[in-house]
Structure formats: C-alpha cells, structure tokens
Amino acid sequence: MTSYEETLRGGFSPAARAGKPDPQTVASPEAKPAAEGTHWGHRKQCARPQKCGKRAGVRTRLILKPARTALLSILLSNVCSLENKLDCVRLQRTTRRESRDCCVFVFTETWLSDRVPHAAIQLDGLASFRADRDSALWGKTRGGGLCVYINTEWCKNSVLVSSYCSPLVEFMIVRCRPFYLPREFTAVLIISVYIPPGATAKDALFIPPTCELRYERSDTLDLVYTNIPSAYRAEPRPHLGYSDHISVMLIPAYRPLVRQSKPVLKQVRTWPSGAISALQDCFEHTDWQMFREAATYSTTTDLEEYTSSVTSYISKCIDDVTVSKTITTRPNQKPWMTAEVHALLKARDSAFKAGYKAALRKARAKLSNREAKRAHGQSIHSHFRDSGDTRRMWQGIQAITNYRTAPPACDSDASRGSEEDHPSSRLYAELTHGKPLDQQCTA
Numbered sequence: 001m002t003s004y005e006e007t008l009r010g011g012f013s014p015a016a017r018a019g020k021p022d023p024q025t026v027a028s029p030e031a032k033p034a035a036e037g038t039h040w041g042h043r044k045q046c047a048r049p050q051k052c053g054k055r056a057g058v059r060t061r062l063i064l065k066p067a068r069t070a071l072l073s074i075l076l077s078n079v080c081s082l083e084n085k086l087d088c089v090r091l092q093r094t095t096r097r098e099s100r101d102c103c104v105f106v107f108t109e110t111w112l113s114d115r116v117p118h119a120a121i122q123l124d125g126l127a128s129f130r131a132d133r134d135s136a137l138w139g140k141t142r143g144g145g146l147c148v149y150i151n152t153e154w155c156k157n158s159v160l161v162s163s164y165c166s167p168l169v170e171f172m173i174v175r176c177r178p179f180y181l182p183r184e185f186t187a188v189l190i191i192s193v194y195i196p197p198g199a200t201a202k203d204a205l206f207i208p209p210t211c212e213l214r215y216e217r218s219d220t221l222d223l224v225y226t227n228i229p230s231a232y233r234a235e236p237r238p239h240l241g242y243s244d245h246i247s248v249m250l251i252p253a254y255r256p257l258v259r260q261s262k263p264v265l266k267q268v269r270t271w272p273s274g275a276i277s278a279l280q281d282c283f284e285h286t287d288w289q290m291f292r293e294a295a296t297y298s299t300t301t302d303l304e305e306y307t308s309s310v311t312s313y314i315s316k317c318i319d320d321v322t323v324s325k326t327i328t329t330r331p332n333q334k335p336w337m338t339a340e341v342h343a344l345l346k347a348r349d350s351a352f353k354a355g356y357k358a359a360l361r362k363a364r365a366k367l368s369n370r371e372a373k374r375a376h377g378q379s380i381h382s383h384f385r386d387s388g389d390t391r392r393m394w395q396g397i398q399a400i401t402n403y404r405t406a407p408p409a410c411d412s413d414a415s416r417g418s419e420e421d422h423p424s425s426r427l428y429a430e431l432t433h434g435k436p437l438d439q440q441c442t443a
Contacts, residue, residue, distance in 0.1 A: 058233060058253045066101030067154045068180045071231055071252035072188060074104045076222055078245035082110040082121065082147055085241040089123065098249070103154040103178075108194045108222075110145035125152055131163035131172035131192075138167065146172045146192045154178050161189070168199045182256040183332040222248055230254075257331040264329050275321040282317050335399075336369065336376035 062069060079085050092099040105126070112121070112132045121128055126149040133144035144165075150158045155178035163172040171193040178188065222245060226232060231254040237247035291313070295306035344367040351359035383396025397403075 072103035074250040077247040105149035
C-alpha cells in the first residue's frame with residue numbers, strides 16, 4: 001500500500017508521523033497535489049466550518065421548551081388495565097425525555113374500580129384524575145374506565161369538571177389553567193371519551209348535553225379532535241406493556257397569533273374633554289353661505305367644489321380640537337384591554353421592578369379585568385336591545401366575530417352629492433344634540 005492510499009484511509013506513513021516528507025509520495029508520479037487551503041487527515045474541531053443558527057421543527061421546539069409550548073403535548077393510549085402498566089409508565093418517564101416532558105397522559109380502559117385506592121395509581125410529578133366504570137350499572141367486575149395525568153411542571157391549576165358513565169359512553173372533562181398559555185386562549189379543556197365495543201358511536205351521541213361529541217366514520221380506533229386546525233402532528237408510539245392498541249403521541253405544531261403576523265401601527269383620534277363643545281361653537285359661528293357663494297358661477301353651483309370646500313373645512317375644525325395618536329395593535333390583543341387596564345399593568349410592573357411590596361399588593365388589588373370585561377359585554381349587548389335597528393345589530397355581530405371591513409372610499413361622482421343647502425347638516429345635527437362622534441361623516 002502506498003503512502004497516498006494509506007493517507008486516504010486515515011493513516012500516515014512513519015515519515016509523516018515524524019514530521020518529515022515521505023520520499024515515496026514526493027517521487028511517485030501517481031501522487032496528486034493537495035488543493036490549496038486543504039490538509040490531509042483529520043482537522044481539529046475548531047478548524048471545521050460551523051453552521052450558523054439552530055435546528056428548527058416542532059420536535060426541536062418541544063425539546064427546548066417542553067413546559068412552555070403554545071399547546072400541550074398529549075400521549076393517548078388504550079392500556080387495557082392500568083394497574084399492571086404503571087411500572088412501564090414509570091420506566092418510560094425515567095429513561096425517555098419525551099415521556100418525562102409530556103404534558104398530559106390520557107389512558108382509556110383503565111379497568112379501575114373502588115377496590116383500587118387513589119394512592120395506588122399516583123405517579124411522581126403528575127396529578128391524576130380518574131372516572132371508573134359503575135359496576136352496578138354495567139354488571140361487570142372490570143372494564144372501561146378513564147384516567148388523565150397532568151404534568152405539574154406544565155400546570156398545577158387543574159380540576160375535574162364533570163364525568164359521566166352509561167352503557168353507551170363514558171367521558172370525563174378536566175379543565176387546566178397552565179403556567180404559560182397564549183393570550184388567545186383562556187383555558188384548556190381535556191375531554192376523554194370511551195365508547196364500548198357493544199355500543200355504536202351514533203347511539204353514544206344521545207347523552208345529556210354536558211359536552212358535544214363529534215364523530216366521523218373511520219376504521220381508526222383512537223380518534224383525537226381539536227377545535228384548532230393543524231394544531232398537532234400525530235406520531236405512533238409502541239404499545240404500553242401487552243396492550244392491544246398502539247400509543248399516539250400528539251406533538252404541538254401550533255404557532256401563536258403574535259408570531260403569525262406582525263404588530264400593526266394605527267392612527268386613532270381622541271376627543272379630549274371640551275372638544276365637542278368647542279366644535280359646536282365653531283360650527284355655530286361659521287358662515288356656511290360663504291362656501292356656496294364661492295362655488296357658484298353665474299346661476300350654476302358646482303356641487304363637487306361645494307362639497308369639497310365644506311368637508312375640508314369640517315376636517316380642519318376636527319383636527320384643531322382632537323388629538324391624533326399612534327397605537328400598536330397585535331392580533332392576540334383582547335378587546336377589553338382599555339387604556340385604564342394598560343395603565344394599571346404598567347403600575348404593577350413598575351412596583352414589581354422597584355421591589356415595593358405594599359405598592360405591588362395595592363396594584364394587584366386594583367388590577368381586575370372583571371370591570372373591563374363587564375363594560376365590554378354591556379357594550380356588545382347594547383347593540384341588540386333594539387330589534388328594529390338592524391345596523392346596530394350587524395355592528396354587534398361584527399364585534400363578536402371580530403370582522404373587519406375596509407374603510408369606505410370617497411366617491412368622486414358629483415351627481416351623488418347632497419342637494420341640501422347645508423351639506424354638513426348631519427354632522428351639525430349630531431354636534432347640536434351633543435352626541436359623541438363615533439365616526440366622521442362627509443356629505
């Protein structure tokens with residue numbers, strides 16, 4: 001074997017190890033010159049080109065922040081008796097990071113009964129909720145049953161809402177308020193449902209209206225539904241013990257709204273105290289006939305020039321008495337987050353940073369979203385008090401559904417202009433009666 005071939009295989013000749021050139025390699029006509037800037041053999045790690053950035057993907061995000069994901073990670077399994085598989089669950093949580101960092105475990109067919117105490121199924125770091133099958137109702141000693149485990153590193157505020165058991169269906173609802181949750185969500189409801197083999201899904205839908213179940217005809221045994229499209233990516237996992245169902249791992253793939261779109265800067269106009277009265281006084285002392293005379297040529301009045309001059313004057317008067325501000329709106333911003341709530345939040349944050357415990361306690365006591373939510377709810381309900389006002393009702397529906405329309409463009413067609421003596425009569429009437437200006441109207 002030549003020195004060149006030995007070098008390609010990762011080895012070096014005795015002369016190369018001693019730091020001297022190999023005469024066979026130098027004299028051999030088959031030896032190929034090394035490219036400029038390259039060195040034969042292994043390079044040090046510091047000399048290797050390093051890639052910039054970091055790895056992406058839902059699995060990488062779940063590993064980096066297992067307890068601060070946008071949505072919870074779920075492991076679903078039909079265990080067929082939970083008692084003899086608790087050791088398997090403990091082993092997986094000890095040896096596998098995915099199981100250790102999983103937020104919620106949902107187990108069906110636990111086969112638990114009153115003879116199994118709650119302390120016997122407890123797992124370290126997990127809060128358990130169970131709904132056993134009623135043996136008196138079914139007439140069987142074992143079968144059915146549901147159990148949900150909540151990882152305490154993800155959520156400590158979890159409570160059992162309700163449970164139901166019948167020969168047609170068994171379900172259990174658990175409500176969670178985790179430490180971290182995107183602003184567009186208030187809470188997480190986990191509904192575990194088990195339909196026995198003897199019952200059909202259509203019969204199982206005829207249950208008390210405690211929850212709403214959705215069913216699709218499919219050959220899949222374990223189904224998972226969510227009200228957020230494309231929120232999860234499902235992957236199969238091995239059986240738990242000798243269970244006849246494989247496990248399903250749901251990896252969250254949802255991106256919060258604040259990351260889906262950028263904040264938007266908006267120009268808003270505020271009406272300080274006394275602005276309405278000042279604008280009313282300005283309009284009362286305005287000679288409106290002057291605008292008509294300026295747009296009249298011989299016996300013809302140019303409606304386009306007339307309306308343009310009047311509306312420009314109205315806009316100028318409104319700009320004089322109002323204040324324009326630039327605000328930042330985000331897609332996950334709640335509608336009841338008013339200026340007063342933002343001021344209370346700033347006061348709380350400043351007291352926390354300064355370390356004033358008394359001021360922080362006082363700011364927390366004042367900071368309550370109940371009043372803001374109640375005021376927002378009353379403003380929505382006010383749109384539906386008069387059933388004859390369809391315009392107000394549509395505004396209420398748009399506020400509930402968060403529907404936004406583009407601002408109407410001004411029509412330059414002069415034939416559509418108002419033929420009244422005072423084109424600003426509507427705005428003038430609103431100012432005369434002292435009504436708030438929710439929008440600016442032009443002739």
